[in-house]
Amino acid sequence: MGMAETVIGVVVRPFGIRGELKVKVLTDVPERFESLAVATLARPDGSREEIAIAGVRHHQGHVLLRLRGVDSVETAETLRGAEVRVPATDRQPTDANTYYTMDLVGMRVRLADGSEIGCVSEVLRYPAQDLLVVGEALIPAVRAIVTDVDTKNAVITIDPPDGLLPESMLQTISPCAGRDGGA
Numbered sequence: 001m002g003m004a005e006t007v008i009g010v011v012v013r014p015f016g017i018r019g020e021l022k023v024k025v026l027t028d029v030p031e032r033f034e035s036l037a038v039a040t041l042a043r044p045d046g047s048r049e050e051i052a053i054a055g056v057r058h059h060q061g062h063v064l065l066r067l068r069g070v071d072s073v074e075t076a077e078t079l080r081g082a083e084v085r086v087p088a089t090d091r092q093p094t095d096a097n098t099y100y101t102m103d104l105v106g107m108r109v110r111l112a113d114g115s116e117i118g119c120v121s122e123v124l125r126y127p128a129q130d131l132l133v134v135g136e137a138l139i140p141a142v143r144a145i146v147t148d149v150d151t152k153n154a155v156i157t158i159d160p161p162d163g164l165l166p167e168s169m170l171q172t173i174s175p176c177a178g179r180d181g182g183a
Contacts, residue, residue: 004088005040006102008032011084014076015064020055021076023063023084026125028098032086033063041082099149101125104156109134112147112159117169120156132156137165 009023023033033056042048055066065084070076094100101123109132110116122133123141130141139145139158148157 005042005085006088006090006100007042007083007085008039009063009084011041011065011079011082012062013080014073015059017073019066019070019072019076021065021067021070021079022059023065025061025063026101030058030063033065036086040085041079042085043079044081097143097149099151101130103151104132104149107149107151107154107156109139109156109158112157115170117165135166135169137169139164 006027008027009025012022012024014020015022025033033053036053036056038050038052040048040050051070052068053065054068057064067079070079088102104120104123107120108116109118109120117137118135120132120134124131124133124138132139132141132146139160145158145160145164146156147159148155150156
C-alpha cells in the first residue's frame with residue numbers, strides 16, 4: 001500500500017450520456033472537488049487509477065464529475081462504486097471536536113470508568129449523526145455519549161445511557177488490532 005489517502009466521495013452511477021459521474025459526497029467540504037486537478041479512483045475490485053478531472057458541478061446534494069477520457073455512459077459505468085480519493089496530506093483542516101472518519105476507525109473505546117469495550121471497526125454516516133460500530137453495538141457519535149476523543153493515544157471515551165450496549169459487551173473486552181497505541 002502506498003501513501004495514506006482520504007476518501008472524499010463514491011461514484012453512485014453515470015449521469016447523462018456524456019460520461020459524467022454522479023458522486024456521493026463524503027466530505028464536509030464539498031467545494032474541495034472544485035480545486036481538484038487529479039484524483040485517485042479506487043474501484044471495488046481493488047484496481048486503482050489516477051485520473052485528471054475535466055469538470056465539476058453540484059447537483060441536488062451530489063457532485064457531478066467529468067473525467068478526462070471518460071466520455072460515454074459505458075465507460076462511466078465501469079467506475080460505479082469507485083471511491084474518489086485524495087492524498088491524506090491534502091486533507092482540509094478540522095475544527096476542534098471534528099475528526100476524519102478514517103482517524104476514528106481502529107481507535108479503542110473505553111467507558112468513563114476506564115474499562116475497554118472494543119474498537120471502532122467502522123463509522124456509519126447518517127444525516128442526524130454518525131454511528132461508531134464497536135463490536136455489535138452502534139454508538140451515536142454525539143457529545144452526550146462520546147465524552148472524549150484522544151487522537152494521540154487512539155482512545156475514545158464514552159458514557160452510554162443504560163441499554164445502549166449489549167450486556168455481553170460489558171463483560172468481554174474485544175481486542176483491537178493494527179492500531180498504534182493499542183492495548
